[in-house]
Each structure stands twice: as structure tokens, then as C-alpha cells.
Amino acid sequence: MRETDKEVHVITGGGGYPGFCLGKQLIHDGHLVRLLDIREPTTDLLDGMEFIKGDIRKLEDVNKAFTDSSIVYHMASFGMSGRDQLNKKLIDEINIGGTENVIKACYENNIKRLVFTSTYNVVYGGEEIINGDESLPYLSDHKFTDQYSKTKREAEEKVLDVNNTVTSDGHTRLYTCALRLAGVYGPGEQRHIPRIVSYIEQGLTVVIYGAKESKVDFLHVDNLVQGHILAGQALSKHKNQKVAGQVYFLSDGKPINNFEFFRPLFEDLGYTYPKIRLPFNVIFYMAFLIEIIHSIVGRFYNFQPLLTRTEVYKTGITHYFSINKASEELGYKPTVQNDLSQVVKYYQKIGRVKQPKSSKTLKYYFVNLIIFFIIFSIIMSFLPTATGPYMR
Template sequence: MENKHSDTFLITGGCGYFGYRLATSLHKKGAKVILFDTIPPSQHVPEDFVFVQGDIREYAQVEKAVTGVDCVFHIASYGMSGREQLNRHLIEAVNVQGTQNVLKACAELGVSRLVYTSTFNVVFGGQVIENGDESLPYLPLHLHPDHYSRTKSLAEMAVLKANGTALEDGTGMLRTCALRPAGIYGPGEQRHLPRIVSYIEKGIFRFVYGKPSSLVEFVHVDNLVSAHELAAEALTQEKQHRSAGQAYFISDGRPVNNFEFFRPLVEGLGYPFPKLRLPISLIYFFAFLTEMIHHLVGPFYNFQPLLTRTEVYKTGVTHYFSMAKAKAELSYEPQEYNLDEVVQWFRCRGHGRRSHGSSIGRLLLNALFVCAFVAVVLSFLPVVGS
């Protein structure tokens, strides 16, 4: 991507893992970068980075951050995984109202480009999708098994609908597009990988589930950075606003079984890969029970669920997408990566084979088998009213 040196980019959620990697890449190419986030960056920040502390739920703070910006990368969101998925109020406020605030500020302050970081989940709700493309309809909102996916759908719809909005300073119109990434990985990723490693080290990762033939996708952080830069460039007049009003699936383009994808991480840290395979229906039932328990005790003890129902679908049900549109319209060419860097990153921080945790793993397996027994018993009970 070739930026004009005068381009100024605002990244909402810019202090998160992906946002900061995007910021660093843009900076190396000569762009001016503003990070907008609720917390300061934990990494070392170059002197000419600008950090604006703020909350996208507060319009005045968004307005201040957007002033003088050429392009916004709207990455900030809430509720992607774990117990966050169960906080409906905050998910709605950040993902829907926050996006409305960003769109309004762009129109009022003359920002001509907006790239929105969406998700595969806008079309996926547990049904099998093989080599799907962007012609797939949005999943009906009431069918989303979690608030995050539903609100990301609403936000993406709003972003694409805003394409062509007249800018209030009379300089032209707002051009928007949306990228729908697969699960992000890379060295230093802080949301999913540490949770997976903690399960491995505690002895909880003793089983896999779903069919061995089920396929999902991932995207390396640097491929996702490249896709965002290309999408922003394709919104410019020089590129005939090619990506304006469009959505694109983004991944490494290599469908793989979810658990086989993580095999190098498990074995690289010195642990045996699980041989026990459980039916996905059992794991889904366990996740459902966990969510019900969280609903009851969450206000007093906000524990981290092992898995939510959405996470069971995302990891155990086949869904992968064609990169044809992204390649044709954005010139997106995903590079090949593996988990070697990720394994090395964890090893450098003292992770690796431990002897503790086997009792926790056994306890969890026992709990799963109890759930299976209960499910079987319930299936024999008469249905009320039959």
C-alpha cells in the first residue's frame, strides 16, 4: 500500500493486538496514526503516534478523535468471546451505538473513508457453509446464538448503508466498506491464544469434538493488516472507489480442522494431543448449561465459561469462504504462515510442559459425562402436552 505522506488514519480500538499491528504497518509506510481506545497502549509507542483516550459510546469523545482525519479504521468492539459474550448491555452499547457515533462523526467532520472490521458471523450461525461468498444473505437476526454476532451484523449493515452519505463540509461523500475476518492468530495475540494455552496447561484440553472432516478458517494478523490497508486504498478516487459499499471475507484461504490447526501449539509446548473425540451435541449442551449457570450467578461471580454455544459452533461446524472477491477487487494475496512463531512466543514467556492440572482435566471430563447422562435421561421424559 502506498500512502500519501499527508494521510492521517484513526484506528478505533487501536491499542488492541490487531489495531496496534495495523498502526505500526501504516506508520512504517509514512502515514500519520491516531490510536483511539479506552486504555493506553501496553506496547512501546513511537513518538509520533498520537494516542487519544476515549470511549466510542461517548459521541463528544469520538468527535474529538475524528477531527482532521482522512480515513477511519473502525476496529473497536466488545463481546467476541468468553464471558464478554454474555454482557448484552455493553455489547449493544459498544457495537451498535458506538458504530453509529463513528459514522455520524465521519459525516459531520468530513472523513471520506471508513473501513469496518466485521466478522464471518454476520452470515454464520451454526449452519454448514462450504466456500461461501459475499452473495450469502445476512443470517436473520433472531437466529444469532449470541449478542456479539447479532450486533456486529447490525453495525455492518449500518456501515454499508452509510456509503455515499454526503459530507457536511461539502467536500464529497463518505465511502465505506467492511471486512469479515476469520479467527485472528499471531505471536502476541491476547484474546484467544492465552485462553487456549491455559486450557492446555491446566489439563482441560483432554478431548476434541465434532467431525474430523469439519473445516474452519483462520487469518494471520499480518494478512489481516494487509487486507485493511488494501481496502482503504480501494476506497480512494485513484482506485475508482472500488471497495465502496462492499463486504469481503478475509482469511488465510486454507480451510483446516480447528483442532488440527492447534496441534502444533499443543505439541510444541510439550503436551500430548487429545485422542478422545466427543459429539458436538454433547459439548453444545454443556455450553448451554454453563451459560444458564452464568446467567444465574454472573451478577455475583463473573466466571469465565469453558466454552459458549457460539464458540462450539465456530470451532466444530464447517464454515469457510472464498477469497475470490477480495483477491479480484482488493488485490488481496494472503501469505502462508504457521504457528511456529506463536509457539516460540509462549515458550519465551515460560510456557511449556507442566505436571499440574490433570485432576482439573479429569474433573471436567466427569462433568461432561454427567451432562451426557442428564441429556439422555431428559430425552426419555414425556414432552409436556403430548
């Protein structure tokens, strides 16, 4: 096949870990790949890859990336975790405004297929869900505890609303679908796991919380890539657009306790797995307090909160979803299930193992002081209240 005959696949957010992994597989499958991102990839481009530095908040940047392309994987977003989750203005601009620009650029460039990367959080807001499916309704506005999840719901709705609509040339039709992802992991993941490893190294992960039997889903990057490619293929004309207008949950298909999942990161990097388990509500309200403090001082000192409320209920309350629809309609079949071995090897290779006589940080003592007062408060709440002539 000549280079000019190959399809151009565009990935917004292609400089990030999931997007770049998807791009590598698309190159392997014989396509040309165009990565659009405001940040450059951390690894070298492959032959057939093009990187365009651009901002999805700017329509001209999006149009430049979409020129002469066949399919778009819209993976760019902002505010998924940590302090980014508290920047509501930027979240709105990127997740809603950016998605509107992606849709406009699809119309203007007569794109035929658009796969939107969504999240569990469009239907999950802290209430237990066991083996949920795609029939669950969207979460209502008042149940969201973070702006990211709310804007992802709005963006997903916008993408699905334009399914099977005619583009600017008057005859090309745009077909869309959405993939709702569990927490993504893999060797080299840049968002969640580095933060967890950093907390482990600093001695900040000395407790766990929530019910011991609680379970959540995870998604290995290989499975993420497989799901996106299958969705893109199924949107094509020769597949009769079977998935057009549909949503699909993607995970490893093997729910597990959040803290048990990360146990190898503790033990194989030389650290002690936490033995203290605190009630869920204690940690949730502590996270709420941290968010309040951040809202006051964040404009002067944008510190990284240990946890946000959304992160607490995503890790401490049972919620997992069936992948049957993705399996039946996309042919999705996870090839990796809850396997952190590659991640552990990655951190061992770069020397992130416990060093002897490692020094304790100020954060370590601060967090332990907070934990002491939490445990003390819990104990005191169970003691009888003193009464008598001198007690008022």
C-alpha cells in the same frame, strides 16, 4: 514529505492486538496514526503514533480522535468470546451505539473513507457453509445464538448504508466498505490464544468434538493488516472507490480442522494432544447449560465459561469462505497460511511450556468429572432398556 503533509489514519480499538499491528504497518508506509481505545497498548508507541484514551460510546471522544484525519478503520467492538459474549448491554452500547458515534464523527469531521472490521458471523449461524461468498444473505435475528454476532450485523449494515453520502461540509463524500474476518491469530494475540493456552496448561482441553473432517478458516494478523490497508487504498478517489459499499471475506485461504490447527500449541509446548472425540451436540448442549448457569450466578460471580454455544459451532462445524472477491478487487494475497510457528515460539520464549510434575487444578478434576458423566450417559443411551414385571 513534511509531517504536516502526511495523512492521519485513525484506528478505533487501536490499543488491541489487530489494531496496533495495523498501526505499525501504516507508520511503516509513511502515514501518521492515531489510536483510539479505552485501554492503552501493551507495547510502546512508534514515532508518528498518537494514542487517545477514549470511549467510542462518547461522541466527544470519537470527535477528538477524528479531527483532521483522512481515513478511519473502525475495529473497536466488544463481546467476541468468553464471558464478554454474555454481557448483552455492553455489547449493544459498544457495537451499535459506538458505531453510530463513529458514523456521526465521520460526518462532522468530513472523513472520506471508513473501513469497518466485521465478522463471518453476520452470515454464519451454525449451519455448514462450504466455500461461501459475499452473495450469502445476512443471518436472520432468530438464528443468532449470541448478541455480538447480531450487533455486528446491524453495525455492518449501518456502515454500508452511509456509503457515498455527503458529510457536514456539503461536498465531501464518505465511502465505506466492510471486511469480514476469520479467527485472528499471531504472536502476541491477546484474546483467543491466551485463553486456549491457559486451558491447555490447566488440563481442561482433554477432549475434542465435532466431525474429524470439519474445516474452518483462520486469519494471520499479517493478512488482516494487508486486507485493511488494501481496502483503505481502494476507497480513495484515485482508485475510483471500486470497493465502496462492498463486503469482503478475509482469511488465510486454507481451511483446516479447528483442532488440527491448534495441534502445535499442544505438542510443541509439551502437552498431549487430546485423543477423545465427543459428539458435537453433547458439547453444544453442555455449553448451553453453562450459559444458563452464568445467567443465574454471573451477576454475583462473573466466571469465565469454558465454552459458549457460539464458540462451539464456530469450532466444530464446517464453515469456510472464498477470498476470490478480495483477491480480484483488492489485490489481497495471504502471505501466511495456517502457520502457528511464531505463536509457539512466542509462548516458548515467555516460558509457557509444560513444567515437570505440574499440579492439577480443581477445574481439571471438575471438567474430567463432567466428561466422565457425558461418556457414561452416551454409553447408557445405547444399552437396551430393561423390561419386566418389576420395571415400570
